[in-house]
Amino acid sequence: MGKPVVKKRKKTLFQKFEPIFYLAPAFIFLGIFVYYPFAKTVSESFFLLDSMGKVKEFIGLENYVSVLHNSSFVKAIFNSLKFTVFTVPFSVGLAFCLAMIASKKRKTSPIYETLFSLPMAMSTSVSAMIFELMFSPTLGIINALTGSSIKWLNDKDTALWVLIIIQVWMNIGYNFLFILSAVRGIDADKLEAADVEGANVFQKATKVVLPLVSPTVFFLLCNSLAKMIMMSGLSLILTQGGPLGSTETMISWMYKQASENSNYNNAYASAVIAFGITMIATIITFIYEKKGVNYDN
Amino acid sequence: MTTNRVKKRSKVGDGILQAIYICLGLTIAFPIIYAVLISFMEPSQVLAGGVNLIPKKWTLENYKTALTSAPLMRFMLNSLIIALGASVVRLAVSSLAAFAFAFLDFPCKNVIFMVMLATIMIPADIVLVANYRTVSSMGLINTYLGMMIVFFVSAMNIFQLRQSFLTFAVSLKEAAHIDGCSNFKFFLTILLPTNVSTLLTVFITAFIGTWNTYLWPLLVTNQTDMRTVQVGITMLNFSEGTVYGPIMAASTIVMIPTLFLFFTFQKKIVAGMMSGGVKG
Numbered sequence: 001m002g003k004p005v006v007k008k009r010k011k012t013l014f015q016k017f018e019p020i021f022y023l024a025p026a027f028i029f030l031g032i033f034v035y036y037p038f039a040k041t042v043s044e045s046f047f048l049l050d051s052m053g054k055v056k057e058f059i060g061l062e063n064y065v066s067v068l069h070n071s072s073f074v075k076a077i078f079n080s081l082k083f084t085v086f087t088v089p090f091s092v093g094l095a096f097c098l099a100m101i102a103s104k105k106r107k108t109s110p111i112y113e114t115l116f117s118l119p120m121a122m123s124t125s126v127s128a129m130i131f132e133l134m135f136s137p138t139l140g141i142i143n144a145l146t147g148s149s150i151k152w153l154n155d156k157d158t159a160l161w162v163l164i165i166i167q168v169w170m171n172i173g174y175n176f177l178f179i180l181s182a183v184r185g186i187d188a189d190k191l192e193a194a195d196v197e198g199a200n201v202f203q204k205a206t207k208v209v210l211p212l213v214s215p216t217v218f219f220l221l222c223n224s225l226a227k228m229i230m231m232s233g234l235s236l237i238l239t240q241g242g243p244l245g246s247t248e249t250m251i252s253w254m255y256k257q258a259s260e261n262s263n264y265n266n267a268y269a270s271a272v273i274a275f276g277i278t279m280i281a282t283i284i285t286f287i288y289e290k291k292g293v294n295y296d297n
Numbered sequence: 298m299t300t301n302r303v304k305k306r307s308k309v310g311d312g313i314l315q316a317i318y319i320c321l322g323l324t325i326a327f328p329i330i331y332a333v334l335i336s337f338m339e340p341s342q343v344l345a346g347g348v349n350l351i352p353k354k355w356t357l358e359n360y361k362t363a364l365t366s367a368p369l370m371r372f373m374l375n376s377l378i379i380a381l382g383a384s385v386v387r388l389a390v391s392s393l394a395a396f397a398f399a400f401l402d403f404p405c406k407n408v409i410f411m412v413m414l415a416t417i418m419i420p421a422d423i424v425l426v427a428n429y430r431t432v433s434s435m436g437l438i439n440t441y442l443g444m445m446i447v448f449f450v451s452a453m454n455i456f457q458l459r460q461s462f463l464t465f466a467v468s469l470k471e472a473a474h475i476d477g478c479s480n481f482k483f484f485l486t487i488l489l490p491t492n493v494s495t496l497l498t499v500f501i502t503a504f505i506g507t508w509n510t511y512l513w514p515l516l517v518t519n520q521t522d523m524r525t526v527q528v529g530i531t532m533l534n535f536s537e538g539t540v541y542g543p544i545m546a547a548s549t550i551v552m553i554p555t556l557f558l559f560f561t562f563q564k565k566i567v568a569g570m571m572s573g574g575v576k577g
Contacts (some may be wrong), residue, residue, distance in 0.1 A: 017403075018480060022397035025390045026413070029450035046428075053430050064517030102317060108315045114563065115322025118329060121559035123509035125527040126548045130332045133541050139346040141331065172325065177567050230422040233511045237531045249424045257518060260427040263447045267426045275423045 036187045053264045063269035065257045073270060075245050076253040077277070083164055083249065084228040091168045092220050095175030096213075100205050102176075103283040113180070120173030124233040131166045144232050155240055156246035163234045163247055182216035185208060195217070214293045222285050250274040268291055329552070334545040336360070343542050344559035359542035360550070363533075369547055371522055374509055378441050378526060383448035384503040388496060390450050395458035396484050400470060416452045422512070431518050439523045444514050448507050454499050457572050461495035462488060498569035500564050505555050526551050 045063055049057040061099065067073050098116050102109060119127075134140050135152040143149060152162050194208045210217070228287060232251035236243055241248035241256070260265040323330070331350065335343060336359050338352040363369055397403070406513055428447055437443030465488060473483050489496065514525040524532070530547050559566065 008391065016403070018402045019403040022401065023409070024394045026394035026450050026455060029390065030452070032414065032418055032431065033428055033447045033450070034419055034424060037424035037431065038419050039487075039518075040427045041424060042431075061446045099319075101321075106311065106315055108319060112318040112322035114560070115326045117317070117563075118326045118556075118559070121505070121555045122329070122552060123527050124511050125509075125531050126332075126552050127328070127542055129530060129548050131327045133335065133545065134328060136541075139343065139541060140351075141348060144346055144348045167323075169328065172569070177570060181567070181571060206500050227418055232422065236512070236515075246310075249337065251425075254426065255512070255516070256423075258429065264426065271423050271426060277419070278420065 041268050041271050044264070045272050048269075049264040051262040051264075053262075058112075064273070065263045067269040067273065068265055069289070070266070072245050072248060072264075073250075073253055074250040076241075076250050076285045077273070078162060079245075079247060080229055080231065080249045080251075080274075081230055081277075083160060083167070084225060086164050087171065087228045087231075088221060088224050090164075091171035091224065092175050092179075092217060094168065095172050095220075096205075096217070097208070098172070098176045099179035100185050100201075100209065102180055116176050117173035119170050120177070122170060124170070125237060127166055127170050128234055128237040131162070131169075135162050154243060156243045159239055159243060159247045163231075163238065166234055167228070167231065173222060179213060180218055182213040186212050205207050217291045218285070218289050222282060225281050225285060226278050229274065229281060242296055250277070304378045329556075332545045332548050332552075333360045335542060338542060340542050359546035363543040363547040363550065366543070367529065367533050367547070368522060369526070369529070369550065372524055372526040373550070375441070375444075375523060376526040379445045379509040379514070380443065380450070380504045383445035383507045384417070384500050385449060385455060386449045387443055387503050388500050391454040391499065392458050392489065393484075395462055396480075396488065397463035398455070399465075400467075403481070413452050414456060421447070425512065425516065428513075437517070439518050441519050443517045444523075444525070447513060448503070448510075451503070454503065457499060458492070458495060458571070460572060461492050463493060469482075488570045493567070494568075495572075498565045498572075500568045501558055501565060505566075506557060508555060534568065 044055060046058060046060055048059045048062075050056055050140065074137055102113055102116065135142050137149065137151045137154065140152075142152070150158055153159050190208060190212065191204070194204050199207065230251050231249050232255055235247045235249050235252045236255065239247040241252055251274060253269040254267050254274065257270065258264045334350050337355045337357070338356065338537060339354055339356050340351060342353055394413070398406070398413075403409075432438065432443045432446065435443070437446065469487075470483060473487060478487070508527075509527060511527045511531075515528045518524055518528065521529075530544070530551055533544055533547060
C-alpha cells in the first residue's frame with residue numbers, strides 16, 4: 001500500500017520541476033535579450049553614461065531634456081510621425097481596394113493574387129536598391145515616364161515621400177493577404193442583401209464589407225503603426241537621414257548616436273521616447289477601436 | 298435567350314476584368330520585373346536612361362561583375378548560416394516552451410504566459426542599443442552567434458505553436474502516459490510529428506524574417522567578410538557609371554531565395570500570418 005503513494009509523491013516532485021526544463025531556454029533568451037535590455041534602456045536613461053556605456057551619476061530627466069532640445073531629434077520625431085501617418089492608411093487602404101476586387105474567385109485569381117502579394121517577400125535592402133534606381137533623377141524610369149526632373153531622394157522636399165512610397169509598396173502584399181481572407185470569410189447572404197437593396201460597388205465596400213472586416217483592419221493598423229514609427233532601414237540605406245535631416249527618423253537618429261558617436265545618453269533617451277510615442281499611438285488606436293470596430297458579426 | 302446573352306456578356310466582361318487585374322498585378326510587381334530586366338542589360342543601355350525596359354542585347358555581364366567584384370557568395374553564405382541557425386534554434390526553443398504552456402501544470406501558469414506574451418509589445422529597435430552592448434561585452438561582435446542570438450526566441454512563435462499543440466487531444470496524451478511514455482518522449486515522438494505543418498510554417502517565416510533583416514547584422518558586424526547579404530548589397534562599390542546593372546544583378550540573386558520560398562510555401566505562409574504574423 002505504501003509503495004504507490006511514495007511513487008506518486010516522487011512523481012509530483014519531478015513534475016513540479018519538469019516545466020522549468022521546457023521553459024528555461026525561452027526565458028533565458030527573453031531575459032537576456034528582451035527584459036534585461038528593456039529595463040536597462042529605461043533605467044540608464046536617467047543616468048549620465050560615458051562613451052563606454054559606463055554609468056557615471058544619476059541625473060534624472062536631464063538626458064530627456066537634452067534630447068528634446070536637440071533640433072535634429074525633434075525633426076526626427078516629426079519625420080517618423082509624418083512617415084507613419086501617410087504610410088499606414090495608404091498601405092491598408094490600397095490593400096483593402098485590392099482585396100475587394102480580388103474577393104471573387106476566378107480562373108486567374110491565383111495569378112493576380114500572387115502578383116498583389118509578391119512585395120511581402122522583398123527585403124528592405126533589395127527594395128531600397130531597386131527604388132533608388134527607379135527614382136534616379138537621370139537614369140530612373142519615374143522621371144523618364146513623367147518627363148519631370150525632380151531630384152527625389154536628393155531633394156529635401158521629396159525624399160521622405162519617396163521613402164513613404166517604397167514602404168507602402170512593401171506593406172501592400174502582407175495587408176492584402178490578410179484583408180482578402182477576411183473578405184472571403186464574409187457571409188455571402190450579407191453581400192447578396194446589399195445587391196438586392198441596389199447598393200453600388202462603392203457603397204457595398206464601405207457600408208457592408210468594411211464594417212465586417214473591421215477587426216482585421218484594426219489588427220493591421222495596430223501592427224503596422226508600431227513598425228512604421230520604428231522605421232529606420234530605408235532611411236539609413238538610401239539617404240542617411242538627409243538631405244538636411246529631412247528623412248531622419250527616431251530610430252535612425254538613435255542608431256547613429258550609438259554607433260557613430262557612442263553617445264548612449266542620447267541613444268537610450270531617444271529609444272524610450274520612441275517607445276512612449278508608440279504606446280500613445282497604440283492607445284489612441286484602441287480608443288478608436290471601441291467606437292469603430294464591430295466584432296458582433 | 299436574353300439570360301443567355303447576359304451570361305455570355307458577363308463572361309466576356311469577366312475575361313476583360315481578369316485581364317485588367319493581371320495588368321494591375323504586373324504593375325504592382327513592376328519593381329521586381331524592372332530589376333530583373335535591368336540586370337540583363339548592357340551598361341550602355343542602362344546609362345542611356347529613358348523608358349527602355351527590354352534589353353537590346355541580353356547579357357550576363359552584370360552578374361559576372363556582381364559576383365567577381367564583391368564577395369556576394371560569401372554574403373549569401375553568411376545569411377544562410379544565420380537564417381538557418383536562428384530558425385532551427387528558435388523552433389526548438391519555442392516548441393519546448395509551447396509544450397509546457399499547452400500540456401504541463403505549474404503555479405502561476407497564466408501569469409507567466411502573460412509575462413511572456415508581453416514581450417511582443419517591446420519592439421526590437423527599442424532594445425537594439427542595449428542588446429548591442431550585451432553582445433559586444435560577450436565578445437560576439439563579428440561572429441555568427443552574435444548575429445543570430447537575438448533571434449533565438451520569439452513570443453509570437455511560442456504562442457502560435459501553443460495554439461497548434463492545444464488542438465491535440467488530451468486523451469491521446471494520457472493514453473501515451475499509461476503506456477509509460479514520458480513527457481519528453483511524448484513531445485519528441487508524438488507531438489512534434491503530428492504538428493509538422495505548423496512547425497514548417499514557423500520555420501519558413503522565421504527563415505524569411507532573419508534572411509531579410511538589416512539593422513541588427515549591420516550593427517554587430519564591421520568586417521566585410523562577416524556581412525550578411527542584406528547589409529552587403531547596400532555597400533556594393535562598382536566603378537562609377539556601370540553601377541546600376543551589377544546592383545540589379547546582385548538584387549536579383551538576393552531576392553531569389555525568398556521569392557522561391559514564397560512561391561513554394563505561399564499557403565503555409567498565409568496560414569502562419571493568420572495565426573500570428575510574419576516578423577520581418
